[in-house]
Amino acid sequence: MKLLLFGATGMVGSRIATEASARGHRVTAASRSGQSPIPGVTATAADAGDPARVAALAVGADAVASACVPPRDGSDPRGPFLALNQALAQGTREAGVARLLAVGGAGSLQVAPGQELSDQPGFPQAALPEALAHRDVLAFYRTLDDLDWTYVSPAAAITPGERTGRYRVGGDELLTDEHGNSRISAEDYAVAFVDELENHAHPRARISVAY
Template structure:
């Protein structure tokens, strides 16, 4: 499979690149710096907000994936992040690629039916704006994206760790363990992400992954 991965040098993106490469997929790792996140991938610099550049890179690909994050400069990230995702979708569509995968956020996962994690008392203020930007992007995919997209939400806590290959997958629900913790390593998140790229088990839907 030929995968064009935007945001490939971040914590999550680099692990998706590594997991996909390990499985024998051809990975075009795209970032602003153009650095190679892992050996064996084709690294290139590009602006994901430029639909023409996205289309040029995506032409001939089997799938486009985005591990891009909302801006973290203190401004409201919602509109810029929506514009970024619209550009990625437009470029992917113009390239004739149907499969589109997104590294999503956990804040919009439900702790109870109709009750999002980010709306609960005590949700960290430092993460609120990013959570709302991710939620707006998910709503965009659900209402105005005609690609075969999948939005992959991690657990509430995601950090570098061990690749175990053991985790649970759900849809809109926040997954927690017996002690009420919601965790996933970035390595196991990448396993679930590439599994979905290969299997397409959640077309035009959100999925969540956690221990």
């Protein structure tokens, strides 16, 4: 499978590139730096917010994926991050690629009917702008009826760790373990992400993955 991956040099994106490449997929890693996240992966400099550049790179790909994150420079990230994803979808569409997968956020996952994680009193205020930016992007994807998108939300805590190959898949709900913790390693998140890429099990849907 040929995959065009944006945000490939970040914590999650580099692990998706590693996982996909290890399974024999042909990965083009796109980032603003143009650096390869791992040896042997083709790298190119590109901005996911440039639909013409996205389209040019995506021609012939089986899927486009985004591990991009909202701006973290202290400005309001909602508008710029939504615009980036709109451009990414436009470029994917113009290239004739049907599938678009996105690394999502956990803040919009439900902890109870009608109650999202980011709305809870203990949610870190510093993380709220990014959570709201991801929520806006999910709402945008849900308006798309001409792309087979999948939005993959991680657990509340996602950090570098071990690749075990184990994870659970949910929908709009926050997944927790028997102790009430919601977590997953970035490595196992990448396993879940590439499994979805290969299996195409949840078209036009948000899924959540956690231990």
